[in-house]
Amino acid sequence: MIALSVLVVALSILSTLGSQLTSRSPSYGCGTGISPAHKDAFEADFAARRTGLAVKNLKHAAATKFIPTYFHVVRSSTELSGGNVPDSQIATQMAVLNAAFVNTSYSFQLVETTRTTNKHWFETASNYDDGIDSQTAMKAALRRGDAKTLNLYSVGFIQGSAAFFDLLGYGTFPFHYNDAPEDDGIVFKYSNLPGGTNEPYNLGANLIHEVGHWMGLYHVFSEGGRGTCDGSSDLVDDTPAQGYPTYGCPERSKTCPGFPGDDSIHNFMDYSTDDCKNNFTPGQVERMAAQMGVYRGI
Template sequence: MCTNGLGMIESAIEHVVYRRLCTTSAKILHIHDLDRSSTVSRCCISRLDHLVFDCFLNVAHALLSIKPHDEEGIKLIPGVGLGLLVILSIMLFTAFVTLAFGVSSALAAPFTNRTVTCASTPSAEEVAAAEAHFASHKVSAKLGPNAKFAATIPVYWHVLQSGSSLSQGNIPENQITDSIDVLNAGYEGTGLTFTLAGTDRTTNANWFQRAAPSTSFQTAMKQSLRKGGANALNVYTVGFTNVASSYQGLLGYATFPSSYSRAPTDDGVVIRYSSVPGGTAEPYNLGQTLTHEVGHWVGLYHTFQGGCAEPGDYVDDTPPQYDGPGGPTSGCPEGKDTCPGGGLDPIHNFMDYSDDFCLTEFTAGQTVRLQQQISTYRGITV
């Protein structure tokens, strides 16, 4: 009798909590029209580092509002104490997360346990040298949000693949055009427009799997495929599936404008193929990896470049941001402040590491800088 009663309680609570957890998780993640298992998995696995506690709080909130007859019409056994309900719900939630980890670890691991997001990280010495050169060669034209700066940048898209399937890198054309749309939306107001000038597809397992910064594979790939001059954006989509451990989970990297004259064939942007709109690299699958890496290609540093000390990222209107553990943003934590006194961290800035849905803006100062950078080094002028 007792065993049967507890079974009924567990079943009822599991149903109620599971349903409410799915709903609240979807609200937290700004995700709609997803089935229950995928929503909870996204909440408790894809963003475990900063959302699992939110998930648990929502479970507790749901329990506190349970009535003898739930909205679903499930009747709970009278007289069961709230403490027992909480204990049982925690057991169920823990079991669910454990099971979810076992089922989904292969998909989630590259992005929850990644060692690097972007490999466009010049050293302090490299930045100092580049900025000294820029200061002495910078264009003198009046540029900025109110200037009528207008330039069209041709984009050559190189699809690298190890086979013919999507999982082998063979992304469809619509994901490429969607990427260009996202890119133009992000750079609206900067005076830049990106136009797809051409797409090619190359089946080369080594290039797809092993291309990474400073490798012979990426050198050969770029030397073979790159098109256009300094003003042409070359985008390479690869897998990063067989790279050094230091690049575990890498999303992308790019060259800076000032390096073009030294190594023109190396110029361009390399991104993970699954980070394009509709890809599988959640929560980095809305296309903002490309927006971020193109930011480097037009001369912007990470918002956390240089940490809390001046001159930081060499842009006056981006608040200082710590560059050590906990500095680069994960998720979309409103109110984050790693350099007290300098303003809240710019978590919505495209040059931070926030989840794709959180990235929405460049500052006016970044606009001025990118216009000056590409005018100086890429020959792109008003």
């Protein structure tokens, strides 16, 4: 009888927890963004600079451009649960990343993996304004190379808003480099790596998404105002107008009725689950090449 009561209480707790989990609004947790005013200013600058250069950049697209990549493992301990990811997961992530960019002229080469034990950085290095700015010190200590160099930081996002909102990662845009070179790079949750525990975002697609931002792409859905069917929101012609992000992996979604095309649910720049994402469009590939040429010189 006591066992039965315990079981009933346990089921009741599980049921309550389950309804909380399912009623919670779905999140994806990309922290990369830009204000409309900054976006307008940067896009005007980009339009002025890309004339001629984009064509030149694309003409040489057949030759592979190698991007030196530094992987900074920031950990709270030498245990995997403390963020000390194995080299095998990093190697798989690099392979998954390169497979996603196989139709571009870019390839990512792992130059070095650094390992730093720093519990404070591991737990707090988000870009949320929580009054704790640990990413600045972390990047100042670890960052390598120049505008052409990709710096990746795996951390835990254990404390503050990042933990509350399930932050997966955040990155910087190419056009931010000149103003803040020390800030350049991508910070992400270590358990997103292929083989990590952060299902359904543990197949490596989150890093591909953040690298898309690092190479100049916006999200495929409207960022100016959710629900707005502005097909040019991402400055790419071949991604249909999309009013809202996609969560999970629906068979089909169309958030802008009356506009051509379905939502880009399989695009790396949507919020779908890792197993749902599998492509960049030719327009996105062209924009990345132009952004990289203009702002990263590669």
